Amino acid sequence: MTAACPSCAAPTVDGDHYCESCGADLAAPAEQFTLQPSAGPLSPPVEAFVEPAPPPSASTGEWRSSKAAAGPCAACGATAGADGYCDGCGLRRDAGSEHAEHDLPGVVAVTDRGLRKRRNEDAYAIGVAGGRRAVVVCDGVSSAPDSDAAATTAAVEAIEVLVGGGDITGAYRSASVAVAKLAGSAAAYDAPACTFLAAVVEDGQCTVGWVGDSRAYWLDGDGARCLTVDDSLAGQLTAAGVDADALRLSAQAAALTRWLGADAPAGDPHLTTLRPTTAGVLLLTSDGLTRYPTWTDAIDGDGDAAELVRRLTNFARAAGGADNIAVAAVPFDPSRGAPQP
Amino acid sequence: MTDESSGVVAEVFQNEYLPEGASVADAVVTITAGAGAGRTVGAGASAAEVIMIDCSGSMSGERLVQARKAAAVAVDTLRDGVAFAVVAGTDWAQMVYPDVQTLAVANDDTRYAARQAIRHLKAGGGTQIGTWLTLARELFLANPAEIRHAILLTDGRNGESARTFQAVLDQCTGLFVCDSRGVGQNWSAAELIKVADALLGTADGMKDPAGLEEDFRSMIEAAMGKTVAGVALRLWTPAGARIRFVKQVHPGILDLTDRRTDVSARVGDYPTGAWGAESRDYHLAIELDPDTVGAVGEEKLAARVSVVRGEEVLAKGLVRAVWTDEEAKSTRLNKRVAHYTGAAELASAIQEGLAAREAGDTATATARLGRAVQLATEAGRSDTVQLLARVVEVQDARTGTVQLKRRSENKDVDIDAEIAALESRRTTRVRTN
CATH class of the missing domain: 3.40.50.410 (von Willebrand factor, type A domain)
Structure with missing residues (x-):
């Protein structure tokens, strides 16, 4: 083998015209591959996702994520293997951090394990590049294995695309390809998975893309307005104007109908664009916060963004901390061109 | 996990949840080689x-x-x-x-x-x-x-x-x-x-x-039908771990525990012979260092399992251990592991019973063969029960109460016990899920 297929990354042999695995034309430039729309949510054509060209000017932007720092094993000091386990004592390395906070000019994020979960399977990544501010929040699906790795990998992959100038759909596809690689072939129906929520703020508008049930809100003087629709039966009903709470639906109604991972239903993320005319905060959060309906009481319009995300995280912990929490905020003021510090 | 190009797949079946303080991880690794396994050799292997x-x-x-x-x-x-x-x-x-x-x-x-x-x-x-x-x-x-x-x-x-x-x-x-x-x-x-x-x-x-x-x-x-020889099961185990046993358990029982060749301090190879397009199961039991067993909520790797030919890795899998205080999780038996544990016990009960009988140790022979009748009955292996019934008088198959028959002059009856000893080593595979 000499090279990887630009479409599905399977190994190829010198002289091959087409990929043995996905049939892609190996002689064509990478841009030619496009996502094949699929009729049903059966098999995810993850291989068909474009792996975007490397960012043209990655050096101009910077980003931070909640990914755990590399280093020797906390228990025995040995190094970790590529599979995420210590080569000495076998201790599992979590992909994410128990608690992390980062801020860059005009964008902040916090994640916390909460009180009940064994590890933090939420992840965030924030980035700035020129006039662009970008945020990614991913929530690992706890019923799937290695979901912390899925969430962290997706967040990091996506922010690299967004900081490099790519759009949210490209970031989602790139994250999908990376997370699909985490799955073993034996685990085709039990693959690492996570939600995906990303926002790009530039040129006076906020674009939000999502798959799953992590949510984006616009907070201003009028309160919190949800910009996203959960990918679940309950979420769809609510969006259609039905009072889902009153229906007393089973827990199944909250089950995700879409997610990001090797076994995910095909398709691109939902997108919505907001052009605020008033100053406010774009908030991105996992359901570790929004599961507590009174979370909006913890919003205080006076504090700065860093203060806000910390207060919301503390609120979720105080309310029970049943799930991991990831909250990110981008303050926005249409009257000012530059990012709000 | 597998390197798809090799045509070999390794799947791990286990209950990774251990109760607090437990240190033994049990897993069945199913290795399946496709028709194209070890393609470099191919069907024309000498x-x-x-x-x-x-x-x-x-x-x-x-x-x-x-x-x-x-x-x-x-x-x-x-x-x-x-x-x-x-x-x-x-x-x-x-x-x-x-x-x-x-x-x-x-x-x-x-x-x-x-x-x-x-x-x-x-x-x-x-x-x-x-x-x-x-x-x-x-x-x-x-x-x-x-x-x-x-x-x-x-x-x-x-x-x-x-x-x-x-x-x-x-x-x-x-x-x-x-x-x-x-x-x-x-x-x-x-x-x-x-x-x-x-x-x-x-x-x-x-x-x-x-x-x-x-x-x-x-x-x-x-x-x-064999296309590739010299295939080994390679095990990485963490520092301080002891390998209790490594056995092929399907299609037949073969104990490989003593066949280890050390590759490095924590890595050893176990020979599996030649492979064609076939599927085999291996049962591993790994005892982790009791001084460093995980706290509740911790996860450790008990073994990295790979199928190798020389230094070429054909397939990989992980055996994990997660400590929990939820009894419902830690007491659940993995079906495949339980099935082969029973099959291996049956085979060794018959072999030990026959060895004791040969040595004139009637008490041990009666106990072991009685246990064998009980296990074979539980497992629904009526052929084995029938063969055993020719060397022992079965009083209660369910409890394994038996009486040793006198060694008979009729060799025809005695050989049934030998056949039972071999037959019990052949295993069937249970469906999982």
Whole structure:
């Protein structure tokens, strides 16, 4: 083998015209591959996702994520293997951090394990590049294995695309390809998975893309307005104007109908664009916060963004901390061109 | 997890949840090689076959007639180009075909000539199996074939000392795979199991020689289907861990625990012989360092399992341990693990019971064979229960209450116990989910 297929990354042999695995034309430039729309949510054509060209000017932007720092094993000091386990004592390395906070000019994020979960399977990544501010929040699906790795990998992959100038759909596809690689072939129906929520703020508008049930809100003087629709039966009903709470639906109604991972239903993320005319905060959060309906009481319009995300995280912990929490905020003021510090 | 290009897949079945303080991780690893396994070798892998036929005095009559037929069928089943020889075994080993000590190359002429030579097999003399295996070894050593397989047919007990026999087995280990068969009334299951364990083959026995022909055909067919030799199970285990056992548990039970070759401090290889398109199960039990077992909520790796040929990794899997205080999780048994644990216990209960019976230890024999009846009943293995019922009087199969029958003059009954000992080593696979 000499090279990887630009479409599905399977190994190829010198002289091959087409990929043995996905049939892609190996002689064509990478841009030619496009996502094949699929009729049903059966098999995810993850291989068909474009792996975007490397960012043209990655050096101009910077980003931070909640990914755990590399280093020797906390228990025995040995190094970790590529599979995420210590080569000495076998201790599992979590992909994410128990608690992390980062801020860059005009964008902040916090994640916390909460009180009940064994590890933090939420992840965030924030980035700035020129006039662009970008945020990614991913929530690992706890019923799937290695979901912390899925969430962290997706967040990091996506922010690299967004900081490099790519759009949210490209970031989602790139994250999908990376997370699909985490799955073993034996685990085709039990693959690492996570939600995906990303926002790009530039040129006076906020674009939000999502798959799953992590949510984006616009907070201003009028309160919190949800910009996203959960990918679940309950979420769809609510969006259609039905009072889902009153229906007393089973827990199944909250089950995700879409997610990001090797076994995910095909398709691109939902997108919505907001052009605020008033100053406010774009908030991105996992359901570790929004599961507590009174979370909006913890919003205080006076504090700065860093203060806000910390207060919301503390609120979720105080309310029970049943799930991991990831909250990110981008303050926005249409009257000012530059990012709000 | 697997490297898809190799055509080999490893799947791990386990309950990774351990109660607080527990240190033993149990897992069944299912390894499946597709038709294209080890493609670099391919279907044209060079193969060599040695067929060893017991020609001791007791073989005379119907048994030798059937053995001749079976050997002829085996020769006919060899594909063109396979290096082969037929050996007659008595107190020593003698070349039947070709008549000099070398391997012939299978084609229409050599197969015909071999069949003619087999027709002239005569019975007379004793049984010194080690000498037969030694000749097979010399034949294989002089030939570069990659896939090396032998068939050993005997109707009696080995006349050699256990030490001599073991020394020969040790010399042959790793050089070739040998399937052994007992026929008639006087062979010993324990000896065939020794050959199977050392040479990674199957062991089987039958009273009636009429079944030999079909059995030989299927053994050769299986051997001809092998495409890659020298495949090993490689285990990485964490510092301080002890490997309790590594066993092949499907399609038959083979204990590989003592067959480890250290690769590095934490990595060792266990031989699995030659593979074709097939699927096997391996049961691993790993005892983690009791001083460093995880706290509740912690997760550790108990083993990295890979299938290797030389340094080429064909497939990979992980055996994990997660400590929990939720009893519902930690007490759940993985079906495959439980199934093979039961099968292995049944096989060893019969073998231990027969060994005790042989040694005149009636108490132990009764206890072990009683346990075997109980396990076989629980597992629904009625054939095994019936065979055991010929050596023990079953009073209550459910509780395993039995009484040892007197060793009978009728060898026909005694051999049933030997057949049961071999039969119990063959396992079926349970469906999971």
